[in-house]
Amino acid sequence: MASMVFSDCSTSATARLGPFQKRISGQAFQLRTLVSFPWRPTNRFLVHSTSSRFRSSSTIASAMSTDTAAKIIDGKSVAKQIRDEIAGDIVKLKNATGIVPGLAVILVGSRKDSQTYVRNKKKACEAVGIMSYEANLPEDSTEEEVIKSITGFNNDPSVHGILVQLPLPRHMNEENILNSVGIEKDVDGFHPLNIGRLSMQGRDPLFVPCTPKGCMELLHRYGVEIKGKRAVVIGRSNIVGMPAALLLQRENATVSIVHSYTKNPEEITRQADIVISAVGVANLVRGSWIKPGAVVIDVGINPVDDAESPKGYRLVGDVCYEEACKVASAITPVPGGVGPMTIAMLLSNTLSSAKRIHNFQ
Amino acid sequence: MASMVFSDCSTSATARLGPFQKRISGQAFQLRTLVSFPWRPTNRFLVHSTSSRFRSSSTIASAMSTDTAAKIIDGKSVAKQIRDEIAGDIVKLKNATGIVPGLAVILVGSRKDSQTYVRNKKKACEAVGIMSYEANLPEDSTEEEVIKSITGFNNDPSVHGILVQLPLPRHMNEENILNSVGIEKDVDGFHPLNIGRLSMQGRDPLFVPCTPKGCMELLHRYGVEIKGKRAVVIGRSNIVGMPAALLLQRENATVSIVHSYTKNPEEITRQADIVISAVGVANLVRGSWIKPGAVVIDVGINPVDDAESPKGYRLVGDVCYEEACKVASAITPVPGGVGPMTIAMLLSNTLSSAKRIHNFQ
Incomplete structure (x- = not known):
């Protein structure tokens, strides 16, 4: 294991002590439910930076002005471009067929973060011309009630995509609920049948999960x-x-998956021309892990304490950006990298679904 | 790419010119339908050995008597042990519940090799106490007729496993036919839902494909x-x-998949503590590809010309055995390694299915 000594990527300051959450697909998950990661340093809540350079939407511009070799992969701008393309396609679809793509989101309970994500998805839908539908169920709903709501959307021809906002209340079986989403409307792409098809040569999934697709x-x-x-x-x-x-x-890349039981993650990662990191551990991937000239896609969105920020924290990736951007040939910033792509891909999956259901090329 | 110069693993003699087939799961496939492999040397039908040491069932004994460091992983003997365990379990199941596990095999057409495989499976079933059922359909059957036959077995409570003997006639859609096998009886484990569950953390497939399970x-x-x-x-x-x-x-291994587009297969393979080779290219993996002390599982069963053999050919693995057994700590021979395990795992899957369907622990 690489030692957990942090460079200027993450020094001093005190810890953000909230639950260590990972925001993926616009959803909040307890990291522990996603990955069990011994790499997380024992002092994992002591991962910070005195630098405020990467705090805001000015990230990309300011990062580009530093002494870096890496091209900044500007997810924010690509996502905007994709949303514009989607909006154009939706107009064409509507003009030709009268069909308007529809996305239904099922929200169970009243978690504030989940409400925010649902609101953001709704806004993003509206902006491109996708109709959004919502089912809000109380925290103490039964599994059957949630499944009944999903079944309703499965049978509703104006709905082309169904998304269950995670996490669900603990008394529910997430697998049962996700499996009840009709495979033709599984815009999250999490159904095992979709993942199976993704794994197999000669088969194609109906949907590809939004974040990796991004x-x-x-x-x-x-x-x-x-x-x-x-x-x-x-x-x-x-x-x-x-x-x-x-x-x-x-x-046709040659792929290795590095995980919590990997003994020499640094050495293996350094062999890669392309690195995708999605573990939810702030600044885990140091500059020394990156092969010179590699392309780095950082999926991690990790809150670390920052006294200078009005919120008291800021978001950083899995990759020690300051170090990596001196070694990589291209890199995604956090925020402004993969994040904006996830929701753009959700819109894209919803549009594809509507086209497929109505056999529109 | 490693150059395709063959050592004493494969020298002289002339070529076996029949179709280059791979026998996996007791089934014959055209290799080309499995993998498209540019590694196959242009003179791929000129891969031979003058040695007759690895020809017969005496393989293991004779290999062990050579100057090798590697322990021979004796699949033949392990498979026998597993079949004995299965036979014992079937007696217990029958005594407790009256249930006898049943395996149905659908054979379409009259390929001789397929008929042999089906006959061997039937024999193996009988030997452990599994009832075998067979549907023989003519070559010119329609897809619907095959699916109807599968549906019959799906609904037959005395059948716990269904296997469609491949290859199917060309006018049939293999995917449609395989997908019609009920997921609870998919003892081959090829259904995308099974593969999806295998890919996902927190999910379990109902069946694991027989050869990799072996x-x-x-x-x-x-x-x-x-x-x-x-x-x-x-x-x-x-x-x-x-x-x-x-x-x-x-x-929890750290896994890399090497394939036809991998630029440096030798270098990557040499990093592995465990190598599983399943490409169907005789003697592709040389001794220099193996990390000293690695464990090598050779799935390949490749016919190469051998004038000394009564059949005119003999079977070799993907791994250049003579070289690899001097470097590896343990290795499977071909034949007598993975081969016998495949059918043992098919019997194991059929038994598990019967136990699951009848809720017998």
């Missing part, structure tokens, strides 16, 4: 060659790491 | 530690390579 889209739009390249995916979660590895392999 | 069983029974080890799987077929990689990862 990572691939960034690689494509930045012209990164994948075929024949060594790729390392750090983390093997069902929603990011594993599908990202499968996607890279489908494009 | 590889894992060999590792387990020989006490090979998997957790935290580097593993390389060579080949990414749906029926062996990919599920083998998923199984290794489920047991």
